Amino acid sequence: MRVAILSFAHVHAATYITLLRDRDDVDLITADPDAPPGDPDRGPALARRLGVPYTESWDEVFAQPLDAAVVTSENAHHRQLVERAAAAGAHVLCEKPLATTEADARAIIDACARAGVGLMTAYPVRFGSAFDALRRALHDGSLGRLLSVHGTNNGSNPARSRLWFGDRELAGGGAVMDHTVHIADLMDVLLDGEQAAEVYAQANSVLDADLGLDVETAGLVTIRYPGGTVAAVDCSWSHPKDHPTWGGLTLTCVGERAIVEFDAFPRLLGGFSTTVGRARWEPGGDDLDAAMLEAFLDAARTGRRPSPDGEEGLRSLRVVLAAYESLRTGQPVALPERHPSTT
Template sequence: MKVALLSFAHVHAATYIQLLRDRSDIELVVTDPDAEPGDPTRGKALADELGVTYRADYEEALAEGPRAVIVTSENTRHRDLVEQAAAAGAHILCEKPLATTEDDARAMIDACEQAGVSLMTAYPVRFHPAFAALRHTLTDGTLGPLLSVHGVNNSRPPALVRPWFADPTLAGGGAVMDHTLHIADLLDVLLDGEQPMHVHAVANTLLTPDGAREPEVESAGLLTLTYANGLTATIDCSWSHPATHPAWGGLTLTCVGQRALAEFDAFPPLLTGYDTTDAITRWEPAAIDLDAAMLDTFLTAARTGQRSHPDGHTGLRTLRTALAAYESLRTGQPATVTESGTGRR
């Protein structure tokens, strides 16, 4: 099956390329025409380093008739590339956030539905077997009704390797846009798609790396979500890991139910130690490749023509949480989440 990957802007692009390149059932073509000329971390230079077939632009890659397309561009460019891929008849996996505005997300969903292709949002953490076990404790009654959920998704600042993550025009925001969504997706799974009623957010720019220019986006954030049934959830979405941290990032979830408490760690260290060469602590992570699991699901859906999950509607629901957070930051008050957007409480 032919697969095209559009843009190397996102930090996950190289990972997806390597996973697809090594599959005997995939013919991969890639393109990254928006890369700065001479950038060794993007464009044809990266494609040559990874040993994959490169095309000059998006039109040339899509003209080859790929069955599936993966969009890993800057956030605000997702809509254009998804619409192009849908017009070419390809099933699509789009990096999160699905878009940076509700209008763009809706347009992407509509384009794919009209073209008869599936649109999947890149949320790999939901494929973790430990998360499936956590969900089972909720569905089988072991946990009891949920009372509160505390989610943490922290990492090094991605702008250290991809500066556009700190550009509000291209990213649509900072840490809140980048790290709210994985937790929001897990909540979406646990609550069967129920959205919060209100979101209250606080954020700051205090975690900007030394020597960086004046920050235009937030580097730390904390969200409080309230639901109609009284459930309260919090999301720590900060870029709080220093460059020397032993792991790029982490994600944990603590669920408090009436009968029990359950904790989930998406990236627990298998072994810990100390690297005397670099004088830093080392973590060897547990061997669960969530990106590979997500790609397997996407490729199977593309091959069979089935609807892929998490779909575009999931991407839209979770995006609303982030957009409500930005409304709350703007007003200093909790924002109401509605199906047509967000407003003041």
């Protein structure tokens, strides 16, 4: 199966490249022609370091027969790359958020539908065995009705290594855009696609103020669902640059019968490293990126509909866009009622 990595802009690109490079069933090609010249973490320099084939232009990439493509560009550039990949007949895995506007997200979904290719949104956390256990506990009635969820998705500021994350036009926003979508997607799973009814958000740029970014670096988002469930999301870039991990994601789920704590990236072993002079963190749990890529490749190979698909990616994006409207107005924002057939 020939798979293309389209752009190295996103911080997850190198991880996806490494995982796909080491698979016997993948013929990997990569391209990052929009990379800043001489950037050691982009373009041909990164391809050489990772030992993968590199293509100099988008036209060269799309002139080749492709089975699948992974889009890891700046958020605002997702649409143009997905549309070209779909037109080339490639099934698409698109990094989250699906787009920075609802119009672009809808165009992405429609382009893949017209081309008859699958579209998957990159939400790896839902592929973990721990989250599956949480989902099953809710759906089999063990927890009773889900009353509230407190979610955290905290991490280091990605704009330190990828400046575009701090550019509102390219990223669509800051920490609220970057991190709220993951929790919104998990809520989408737990509530069987029930779409949010109301969103309220607060945010500021106190963290990393010295970087002079054009986006918020900390946020709190409250999401109310029609069935009564309320989710509160801490979506801040609050990890200092010397933190032993890039980030983490947790959920505290309060049900009628029980409270469940979920940690997507649990610490297996902790301590202090004298070599680097800081705390050490050995991760536990599943390799979520590998599980997600396996699901994507299987869907591309078999032709089945991938999940999370574009519609699921659009639902989580709508929550974030409502959060930004709330930040603009200072008021809760009601989302229009939508039925599954009119998403």
